[in-house]
Amino acid sequence: MSENPVRILIPEGRTLKxxxxxxxxxxxxxxxxxxxAARTMALPDRLATAMLPEPATDPDAVAAARDAVAKRxxxxxxxxxxxxxxxxxxxxxxxxxxxxxxAAFLDLRTNDQAAALRHLFFAERAAMAQGRExxxxxxxxxxxxxxxxxxxxxxxxxxVGIMVTLLETDRKGVDRARANVAALYDQAVKRGxxxxxxxxxxxxxxxxxxxxxEHLPPADIAIEAVFxxxxxxxxxxxxxxxxxxxxxxxxxxxxxxxVNRIAETVRNxxxxxxxxxxxxxxxxxxxxxxxxxxxxxxxxxxxxxxAARLKKVPVLAxxxxxxxxxRILTRYRQTCDIMLIEGALPAQVDAAMRGFGMAMGPYxxxxxxxxxxxxxxxxxxxxxxxxxxxxxxxxxxVVEETGRLxxxxxxxxxxxxxxxxxxxxRINGIVTRESARAGITRRTFTDEEIVDRVAAAIVEExxxxxxxxxxxKSANIDLVLVHGYGFPRWRxxxxxxxxxKGLSTILHHIEELAAEDPLSWGAPALLRQAVAExxxxxxxxxxxxxxNRLEQNR
Numbered sequence: 001m002s003e004n005p006v007r008i009l010i011p012e013g014r015t016l017k018x019x020x021x022x023x024x025x026x027x028x029x030x031x032x033x034x035x036x037a038a039r040t041m042a043l044p045d046r047l048a049t050a051m052l053p054e055p056a057t058d059p060d061a062v063a064a065a066r067d068a069v070a071k072r073x074x075x076x077x078x079x080x081x082x083x084x085x086x087x088x089x090x091x092x093x094x095x096x097x098x099x100x101x102x103a104a105f106l107d108l109r110t111n112d113q114a115a116a117l118r119h120l121f122f123a124e125r126a127a128m129a130q131g132r133e134x135x136x137x138x139x140x141x142x143x144x145x146x147x148x149x150x151x152x153x154x155x156x157x158x159x160v161g162i163m164v165t166l167l168e169t170d171r172k173g174v175d176r177a178r179a180n181v182a183a184l185y186d187q188a189v190k191r192g193x194x195x196x197x198x199x200x201x202x203x204x205x206x207x208x209x210x211x212x213x214e215h216l217p218p219a220d221i222a223i224e225a226v227f228x229x230x231x232x233x234x235x236x237x238x239x240x241x242x243x244x245x246x247x248x249x250x251x252x253x254x255x256x257x258x259v260n261r262i263a264e265t266v267r268n269x270x271x272x273x274x275x276x277x278x279x280x281x282x283x284x285x286x287x288x289x290x291x292x293x294x295x296x297x298x299x300x301x302x303x304x305x306x307a308a309r310l311k312k313v314p315v316l317a318x319x320x321x322x323x324x325x326x327r328i329l330t331r332y333r334q335t336c337d338i339m340l341i342e343g344a345l346p347a348q349v350d351a352a353m354r355g356f357g358m359a360m361g362p363y364x365x366x367x368x369x370x371x372x373x374x375x376x377x378x379x380x381x382x383x384x385x386x387x388x389x390x391x392x393x394x395x396x397x398v399v400e401e402t403g404r405l406x407x408x409x410x411x412x413x414x415x416x417x418x419x420x421x422x423x424x425x426r427i428n429g430i431v432t433r434e435s436a437r438a439g440i441t442r443r444t445f446t447d448e449e450i451v452d453r454v455a456a457a458i459v460e461e462x463x464x465x466x467x468x469x470x471x472x473k474s475a476n477i478d479l480v481l482v483h484g485y486g487f488p489r490w491r492x493x494x495x496x497x498x499x500x501k502g503l504s505t506i507l508h509h510i511e512e513l514a515a516e517d518p519l520s521w522g523a524p525a526l527l528r529q530a531v532a533e534x535x536x537x538x539x540x541x542x543x544x545x546x547x548n549r550l551e552q553n554r
Contacts, residue, residue, distance in 0.1 A: 010086060011069045011079035055090045075357050076490050078108050085106045109205045109405050112500050115491025119538070123475040123493075124313055131308030135301030140310075142167055142222040142244070146177020146209075149253060150225035152281030155184045158206040159282070160309050165217055167210045174209045181207055184282060213239040221249040223275055228376070230257055237272070238265040247501070249299055251275035256322045256377060269294035275303060276323060278484045284481035287312045288323050307343060315479050318470040321381065325480040327470070328461050328494075333374065335457040337392040338520060341435050341449060343442040346413045347423040352447035352455065357488030363413040364421065365486075366408035371413075375399045390519040394434045398427060456509050459498040463524040466540070474537035487553055499536030507531050 007024060009016070014277045021027045031037035062083060069079045081104050088097050143154045143388050144167045154164045166181065168174045177226065185199040193200075210216060226232055237250055244250075249271045251261050259274040266272045287307055291300060300316075306527055307314035317323040322330055336349050350361020366374060378384075383391050398404060398413070404427075406412030407419075414421035462477045471477050478493020491497045498506055506534025507527055514521035530540060 008065050008068055011065065011082040012072065021090070037417045047065055051394065058085075069108050075488065077111065077113055081108060099101055116490055116496055119492045119496045120478065120489060121477070122478055125480060126475070127313050127315060128308055128311075130314060130316075131301070131304035131306065135298070135303070135305035136220070138162060138220040138249075138302065138306050140217065140219045141165070142210075142219040142240070143218060143225060144222065144240070145225035146173055146180060147225065147227075148180065149277065149279055149281055151177060151180035151184060152279065152283075153223055153253070154207065154278055155181060156282040156310055163206055163208075165208045165210050165219065165388070167213070169215070170211060174211055174549045178209055214507065215245040216243045218245055219248050221251060221303075223253060225253045225277075226256060226398060228257060230261065233257065233262050234265045237262060241266045241268075247271065248272075249302060251303065253277055255326050256380075257493065258321070259290050259319050260294075263292045263294055270296035271299050272324070273303060274298055274317075274319075276317075276325075278325075284484070285311070285313045286325075286480060287314050288317045288480065288484075289314050290319060290323055290327060292319060313479055313483055315476045316472055317476075317480075318468070320468065320470050321463075324465055324471050324477055325484045327465065328458055328477070329485060330377070331457050331461040332454060333362055333366070333395075334392070335454055335520070337394055338390065338517070339445055340431050341392050341438060342396050342445075343435070344430060344445045344450060345428055347422070348445065348447070349450055352450035355447055356451045356455075357491060359374055359486030359488075365419070367412035367414055370408055371395070371399050371405045388519060390517065392434075393437075394431055397430050397434060401430070402426065453513070455494065455497070456513065458494045458504055459506050460510055460521070460524060460527070462495050462498075462537075463527040463530075466537075467524050467526040474540065495537040499538060503527065503536070504531045505553045 008014070016024070016026070018027065018030055022030055029037065029041075065083050065086075066080065069076075069083065073079045076238045085097070085101050085104060092100070141154075141157050142165045143150050143157070146166055146168045150166065154166045157164045166174075166177050168177050182203060185194070185203055188194045189196050189199050208217070222244055224233060224236050224240070224464055226236060233252055233254065237252070240248075240250055243436075246268060250266055250269065251481075252259060252272075252274050253276060254262070254274060255276060259272075263269040263272040269292065273292055273295040276288035276289070276290060277287050278284035287310075289300070289303055289307065304314055315324065320327060322328075336344075339349060340346065346361075346363040350364050353361045360368070378396065383389060384393075384396070402411070403409065404411040404413075407416065410416050411424070413424065413427055415424045415426075416422075432442065458481070460473075462474070464475060465471045466474060474495035475493070477495050481487035482489050482493050487493055492500070508525055510523050510527075514523065524540055526540070529535075530537065
């Protein structure tokens with residue numbers, strides 16, 4: 001093995017700071033005035049340096065690089081190809097190595113993964129450019145709620161120089177919020193993102209903590225981050241409306257609830273909208289900007305400007321249950337639950353989706369976030385008694401009969417030993433029992449069937465979201481699923497992936513599923529139109545979407 005640790009730069013597309021590049025021998029010198037330094041630098045003997053020695057081969061370093069890239073970028077073609085080419089450079093004559101490199105480049109640039117990554121590159125930049133010109137700058141903010149979400153939002157705001165007041169209802173809540181914010185600064189120091197002195201200065205100068213709504217300092221924006229309860233949120237905004245200046249923007253961080261109903265408590269609803277951060281809010285780049293029926297263009301522009309300042313990827317969404325991301329997530333989970341009752345098991349579904357490239361499977365994710373969250377949402381939506389809806393009992397039985405809520409209770413869809421998940425015989429028993437209760441003869445699912453069914457459900461829901469005007473364009477759905485829900489970046493998001501796979505194939509699959517289970521499946525009119533016209537989701541123009549909505553609303 002090489003004495004020096006393996007530095008993986010090319011396969012991971014890493015960027016280096018100048019000091020690290022000098023340490024690695026990639027640059028010769030650093031200077032505060034590089035132009036002057038270059039003018040006085042003695043030029044090397046060009047003849048002596050024209051033929052550099054061939055690098056030594058190091059099979060152990062190559063193997064270590066392959067292992068590291070396989071873990072960090074599984075399923076991706078280009079990183080492993082890059083390692084092949086670096087290895088070839090140490091073994092082949094220059095002309096032969098260059099010929100191989102050129103051939104690899106031409107092959108890679110035309111494959112599906114390259115197209116997907118280009119698609120996301122331009123979609124991200126278009127989203128982040130929305131806040132660069134219009135809107136007012138925000139200097140002072142109030143954040144309501146000192147839990148993980150509220151403190152993450154407060155910390156993120158403070159990092160871009162905004163003065164933040166974090167509001168709680170009592171002294172105990174304020175003490176907890178202060179400790180949560182301090183913990184984020186401690187983490188930043190440990191990661192080398194800031195110094196201990198700078199962290200102390202930021203905590204003391206940019207953050208304040210407040211009990212109740214009386215005597216709140218003036219603010220340009222207030223962001224609510226309390227738990228998902230409509231009446232609690234309406235109470236919060238009635239109090240903020242009375243306590244803050246009339247021009248302060250009011251934003252709810254709700255994940256599912258009707259933003260228009262919350263806005264009813266505000267005297268001037270023009271200044272109200274949804275601002276759905278993803279947890280952890282100081283790290284996740286995605287934010288759904290939910291435009292209420294009453295949100296003014298000025299309010300929207302100012303929030304987009306704030307998102308750009310935070311270096312977030314803002315995606316505009318309309319009002320519906322779950323907006324873009326959580327609406328699709330709900331459909332995704334429901335589809336997986338149907339496969340459970342028909343014959344699959346949680347660990348198999350998770351493995352199949354990881355094989356597709358998802359960061360985690362749906363049941364692993366639920367164990368991480370807590371089964372109580374999805375359980376409460378199902379109760380809120382009345383799934384058990386919802387007409388025209390196929391209710392699957394398994395997830396509710398797990399919570400109600402066992403009290404298992406995931407990692408927080410050391411047991412959920414999986415059993416946990418020393419923090420490591422293993423398939424649970426008890427959960428598998430509930431799954432098979434509920435199949436029998438429903439009169440279903442269980443069958444075997446292949447991983448391919450699982451992936452195809454989940455992908456079809458996500459794409460179907462994505463077309464409904466486009467059809468209803470919840471998303472402006474298909475690229476926004478791709479951004480939400482990639483940045484918020486672990487959809488593989490190298491597939492470009494579900495809508496882009498569907499276009500590359502072939503919408504006619506997906507439509508045919510949905511029609512087959514609808515024939516078997518009409519309560520759960522049905523082809524959206526916009527999908528049928530796209531297939532009839534031979535268009536991909538990205539090629540659907542605003543006029544296509546408007547006409548489809550008009551037809552739907554007649």
